[in-house]
Amino acid sequence: MLRELRERMANRAEVRSLTKRCPGLHTDSTLKVKLPQYIKCGENVHIGEGSRLLCWDSYRGERFENPPQISIGSGVRATRNLTIQCASRITIGDNVLIASDVFMVDYNHGMSPLTDSYLENPLDRSDGITIEEGVWIGNNVIILPNVTIGKKSIIGAGAVVTRSIPPYCMAVGNPARVIRKYDSERNEWVRTGVE
Numbered sequence: 768m769l770r771e772l773r774e775r776m777a778n779r780a781e782v783r784s785l786t787k788r789c790p791g792l793h794t795d796s797t798l799k800v801k802l803p804q805y806i807k808c809g810e811n812v813h814i815g816e817g818s819r820l821l822c823w824d825s826y827r828g829e830r831f832e833n834p835p836q837i838s839i840g841s842g843v844r845a846t847r848n849l850t851i852q853c854a855s856r857i858t859i860g861d862n863v864l865i866a867s868d869v870f871m872v873d874y875n876h877g878m879s880p881l882t883d884s885y886l887e888n889p890l891d892r893s894d895g896i897t898i899e900e901g902v903w904i905g906n907n908v909i910i911l912p913n914v915t916i917g918k919k920s921i922i923g924a925g926a927v928v929t930r931s932i933p934p935y936c937m938a939v940g941n942p943a944r945v946i947r948k949y950d951s952e953r954n955e956w957v958r959t960g961v962e
């Protein structure tokens with residue numbers, strides 16, 4: 768009970784520190800933040816209830832050489848329950864639309880099976896995640912390490928994005944695969960492989 772109260776107060780201080788550093792961020796008291804010094808936000812950013820912006824700058828007592836960085840562009844909207852777990856770099860471009868219950872993580876636990884728990888392996892930090900401007904991410908999408916989602920692409924609800932998606936593509940499923948590309952001359956999303 769006391770621990771819970773202490774954690775809640777500590778989180779409130781982290782959120783205050785974040786909103787002070789990022790006056791363009793609009794959120795509410797349910798936001799959970801870890802290490803706000805590594806988070807930056809543009810103007811007119813809305814992060815909905817139950818979201819979590821979490822950074823790690825060390826693992827099992829060892830500090831990383833390069834600190835983590837969450838960077839959220841101007842005009843980004845996240846409906847609710849967005850979780851970002853960042854030990855490396857997660858960059859969200861301007862005007863990205865993020866539906867509910869989206870999860871992004873830019874690291875894995877080291878995969879040696881020789882330890883008692885995978886927690887004991889060093890953290891495997893990736894080169895990061897980049898979501899370019901104007902992307903729309905559907906409900907319940909999971910975005911894994913080393914992924915870039917190109918400008919204006921659409922990720923369908925429930926997709927697990929394991930590989931990069933080029934710009935102006937629509938991708939769905941697990942693993943996410945491109946099903947359509949935007950044809951600017953026809954102003955239509957065209958099935959891939961179909962004229």
Ligand SMILES: CC(C)(COP(=O)(O)OP(=O)(O)OC[C@H]1O[C@@H](n2cnc3c(N)ncnc32)[C@H](O)[C@@H]1OP(=O)(O)O)[C@@H](O)C(=O)NCCC(=O)NCCS
Nearest residue numbers: 865866867904905906921922923924925926937939940946
């Ligand atoms: C990806 C999406 C935008 C595509 O919409 P659409 O162009 O109307 O797509 P269609 O319904 O014509 O489906 C095209 C094909 O993709 C499949 N598909 C569509 N969405 C899919 C999804 N999320 N996961 C898996 N397959 C999907 C369809 O089954 C269909 O397959 P088929 O050609 O074999 O029949 C839409 O399905 C989606 O997932 N939207 C996200 C909704 C959401 O999260 N809203 C929150 C508001 S912020």
